[in-house]
Amino acid sequence: VGKDRLLVTESDTKNLVYLQSIIKETLRLYPPAPLSVIHEAMEDCTVNGYHVSAGTWLIMNLYKIHHDPLIWANPFEFQPERFMTTHKDIDVRGQNFELVPFGSGRRMCPGVSFALQILHFTLANVLHWFEFETPSNEAVDMREALGITNSKATPLEVHITPRLPVFVYDTTN
Template sequence: MADKNGPIFTIKLGVRRALVVSNIGTIKECLTTNDKAFATRQSSESYFLGSNVLQQHHACRLDKLKHVRESEIKLSVQELYQHRNKSKTIGSDKVLIKMKRWFWDLTLNVILRMTIGKRIPSFGNDEESRFVVSDALPFLRWVDIGGDKRAMKKVGEDLDRFAEGWLEEHKRRKSSGQFKGGEDFMDVMLSNLKDEGDHHTDTINKATCLVVNELDIHVGNNRLVEESDMKNLVYLQAVIKETMRLYPAAPLSLIHAATEDCRVSGYQVAAGTWLITNLYKLHGDPGIWSDPEEFRPERFMTTHKHVDVKGQNFELVPFSSGRRMCPGVSFALQVLHLTVANLLHQFDFATPLDEAVDMRQGPALTIFKATPLEVLITPRLPASVYDTSS
């Protein structure tokens, strides 16, 4: 539609009018000049079923929880190593792993460890985001077409039951003197679960398909990767930026909504209009990126070496920008870099038939691989390194 209608156009989504922008100048204008006007989200059915408070992931708080983040990633990778040892067969050192499920469990456990100080071996079923009819046609909300509202209510009830049990335990530990400040922040658990769950799983999934070989130089083979190593892993950082450019978590940004009338590129935009950023078009703009469809991490070490993903460079905004950008961007990047680095450092990967990894995308509101990533893993470090990773 952007090719046909240009870098800025409006469409009707049910009774809602949406402004779709896809070029760097217009996106920057919306998220800087008109940042205040677009500093709210549209209300959706899921909005009414859970907490609307999105706590900011302050840098100081994340730094204090660094040990929790590192230990959970090390523990999850160690469990992967132990699973491989239990599952390997005579005559083969390789074990087939379904990475999507492992990524989901890791992401959830990092969040739970940071919010309530607990972890669980597995949680929930694989679900994908989908369009809810009543978001675009509010007058049909009472009909509950497709059963989405009923399903979300059930999920909400399950979360409430889990959260209530964890909260009661949290209170008992505090009253008995067992609680230690700084271990978790129960008050933002639901916000973290809401924001971080699906968002990072598939981005990490794709990033592990990319080969990074500088780890042996800067880390060696006798210890595990730590967050302090990241500053030296410049090619790894470039690989992850390029992965986010080609495969953002979603082809369209989360919807902003105008709280007041404003002007964008000379056009009048009425209050209540949705703002949708076309990330797919922006990140593939040949006017910004040479050979935009090619995977070229080196661009972030040469022509785009000063570009990052934290919302200040509008040619690359996988987490959006402005007042309502993703509040978990720092958390996401820390977990993503440390997870990918540890996986590539500790294991060799191969596909079952040595075929190329299928990078086709499935149809959904979030971008995911059309075929789940299944790989054969083989440890590449001395056994003693894995034994000390807990």
């Protein structure tokens, strides 16, 4: 993108492959909701060898799927590079059941495309504009709070400093 431009544009985000991998890995490691929405079996069926009666409510444990060691090597480690190598063809839009942070099928999040577009654009710009450091460069506590959505158990404390030369931020010209 360069240090002489203020904004990362939408066309730039398509070329930021590592950023895309970071977002996928973050959604895998910390899905927004650990459980899927409720589905109901419309008729008797068999799922993975288990009999499921009509009317049974089914909830997918997304957290478990996203941390399955049969699918993900070192499933509890943050490794965005996996989406540039072994899992490069996996998408988060519900087509690959190994990674479904927004659900899949008819009941997947209807705003997934918009959310991903805004997430890529916003994160690219914030990382372009600022440097982030923890106080004394200490490790970030990534423990999660219990709940129906995933959130950090402790507040995130960071120091934010401008990354670009001052003239780039000058909007008076």
